[in-house]
Amino acid sequence: MLSAKANGPTREGAVRPGLGWALLGSELAVLFRRLRTWAMLIALAAVPILIAVAVKLSSRPTAPGRGPLFLDRITQNGLFVAVTALVVCVPLFLPFTVGVVAGDTIAGEANLGTLRYLLIAPAGRIRLLLVKYAGAVAFCLAATATVAASGALAGVVLFPVGPVTLLSGDTISVGESSLRSLLIAAYITVSLLGLSAIGLLISTFTDVPVGAMAATVVLSVVSQVLDNLPQLEWLHPWLFSHHWLSFADLLRQPISWTSFGENALLQAGYIAVCGALAYAKFSNKDVLS
Amino acid sequence: MTRARRRWLPALLLPLALAIAVVLGSVQAGASVSLPPKSAEEILAMIARTQVRALSGTVEQNAGLGLPELPASGPGAAPGAASALEFLTGSHTARVYVDGPLKARLQILDQMAERDVVINGAEVWLYNSKDNSATHLTVPTPSLAELKDALPTKPTPGMFASDMPATEMPEPDIPRQDVPTPEALASRFLAAVDASTEVTVAEASSVAGRSVYSLVLNPRSDETLVDSVTIDVDSETGLPLGVEVRAKGQAEPAYSLAYTQLDLSKPDAALFDFTPPQGATVIEKVLPARPVPSMTQPSTPEPDAPASDAPAPDATTPDAPAPEDQLTPGHGSRTHGATVTSEGWGSVIALPAGSAPAELTSNPQLSQALQAVDGGRALTTSLLSVLILDDGRVYAGMVPLERLQSAAAAQ
Helix, strand or coil: HHHCCCHHHHHHHHHHHCCHHHHHHHHHHHHHHHHHHHHHHHHHHHHHHHHHHHHHHHCCCCCCCCCCHHHHHHCCCCCCHHHHHHHHHHCCCCHHHHHHHHHHHHHHHHHHHHHHHHCCCCCCCCHHHHHHHHHHHHHHHHHHHHHHHHHHHHHHHHCCCCCECCCCCECHHHHHHHHHHHHHHHHHHHHHHHHHHHHHHHHHHHCCCCHHHHHHHHHHHHHHHHHHHHHHHCCHHCCCCCCCCHHHHHCCCCCHHHHHHEEEEEEEEHHHHHHHHHHHHHCCEEEEH | CCHHHHHHHHHHHHHHHHHHHHHHHHHHCCCCCCCCCCCHHHHHHHHHHCCCCCEEEEEEEEECCCCCCCCCCCCCCCCCHHHHHHHEEEEEEEEEEECCCCEEEEEEEECCEEEEEEECEEEEEEEECCCEEEEEEEHHHHHHHHHHHHHHCCCCHHHHHCCCCCCCCCCCCCCCCCCCHHHHHHHHHHCCCCCCEEEEEEEEEEECCCCEEEEEEECCCCCCCCEEEEEEECCCCCEEEEEEEEEECCCCCCEEEEEEEEECCCCCCCHCCCCCCCCCCCEEECCCCCCHHHHCCCCCCCCCHHHHHHHCCCCCCCCCCCHHHCCCCCCCCHHCCCCCEHHHHCCEEEECCCCCCCCHHHHHHHHHEEEECCCCEEEEECCCCEEEEEEEEEECCCCCHHHHHHHHCCC
16 A cells, blocks of 8 residues: 555646646557557458458459448448448457457556556556556557558559448438548447446456456457347346447438447446446555566 | 545445436336326327327337247348248337328338338338348329338338228328338227227326327227237327337237337438439339239239349348238238228238248248147237138237137138
8 A cells, every 4th residue: 555655646636737648648659659559450450451352352243231231332332341341340350459458558567567667656546547548548549540541441442432322222422421431430439438448447457468458358259249149138238339330320311329329328337437446446456566 | 444445435436326327317217297187088189180290200119929039130030021020029120200291211220231111202212221122112193092001111010000900990191101100000009999998098108208198098808919008199299109019918018119219390301312322223113003012912023023133032122021911911901802800909800812922831930930720820929810721811810819710710
């Protein structure tokens, strides 16, 4: 409890208001200078490119209704590559990378022995948690944007581009479709916030980053499995992955905002609960390394 | 360690506060509303007088008929008849847009997919996003009323409506009677109200954020499986906003259809102008003025659908119109050949020999749902029974199976 004594969060907040931003800046710099972060982003960027190239090279046209959403329409309109890639990435690839980053937040520092130096700087534990979470959120945004951007790019390069057909059968212009792609990216980023908070929470409980990463990724898979069991229907609206694939509602005409709102509310609930638990655990944690 | 304990406090209080908020929210949603009391007659008059011409809303349908849930998508999904059965299990969400008497749009919101019905005057478009196929129905204007009865994507109300004695039911000439709104369903049930039906008023509540009067129809006849039907009527406009059907001997509601969102302003006109997207498979159909729809012909492929245009075998027109109409012919006495025996809630609809499509018996998933009985197969649910005889006769009704069998034996 020694290290906790000097770091009453409110006091430092009043004394050094600018410190949080400096800390956030250095956190983001460390995160995005890491080789691992870049490797994950490049792997994510490869998914839409792989899809686009595979569809381009295959001689047989894809039958409608087979494979992931819109796969059959990529040849007619390259703008669908981004959506198809996001559909493919949402269940596993994105949670995997986010789990790695979020699970690493506190446990990684503890493992490297840098956590105590971070706390010696008069930053306060709350602020450190917030900064760490902000870093994870930034990665969520970067990961989703990478998939969307690389998908759009691959689609534009390899296929013709034209007006986009929505799920409702209506057609929208290229400009509006890029707006919708941005909305989808925003939706998926929001979807991953709850998982990031869970990763942060688990990360405060251990000094082994790999354990926290694995636990986070496993939880995301478990949540999706539970979401598919009809026997547990009462539980479904409370699972953080419940609305993950509902971003298709943004591809209807008119846009159905219900799932966007429900999803945001649910993720906010996870952030609040996991954040409170993480704060409780982390502020009581004996930081020895 | 008191400081440590105090630090855990927010971690305990916050989930607690969230839980309280959730509970309060759900309590408030179900809370009774205070409305000036009205008699059942007054509420019925309100429904009859309703002036709502345009609306956009989201309806949610829940069916708990005791049938096993059929996968709606994925490798196990069955086309055709099973997709009709699909609406007898689980829950579905749809958006409904109505503008005036001749324009309506229905969007069935599936996971990552959507099925649309766009009605604009004499033109009707059906669109299915799963296989990107569109069907264009053109109707000679005078027979619009007939078309409505034939609309394939008329999933739920149609099915139950069919079991109602719809013979004398007034058919207002507006398409919103065809999109599965609580209003359409309620009008079918209200048409069944007879001397044997007890009509009472339950406590007022709220549906889709609007205060409603609850009208309870209680068929006193023991011939039917229906225990009671509750119709929630908007206190302002008299528009039915929700219908809940309870079956005898089942605690959970067997079937419910209600708005979760409702906006009574005029929807965007562009919603009713449908142009099939590029690359979609388009099937053109012209409906004859009379007799009513070719779609009621069982399992015959549409001759006017060019074979080259035909999509994959499992992807005919959206929702495979035919089987549903066979299962429970939605057109009462108007369908050629179909007869309605007996009156009121216990009525039985009979289709002549050769009506049962082969699909009904050949589909493995359907055969699972069907049980073998003397001289045929039967589908029994807590609310609805269907008897398919080996000679192709079909009997259906909201009655126990024995009644169907005795009706079949009587002929």
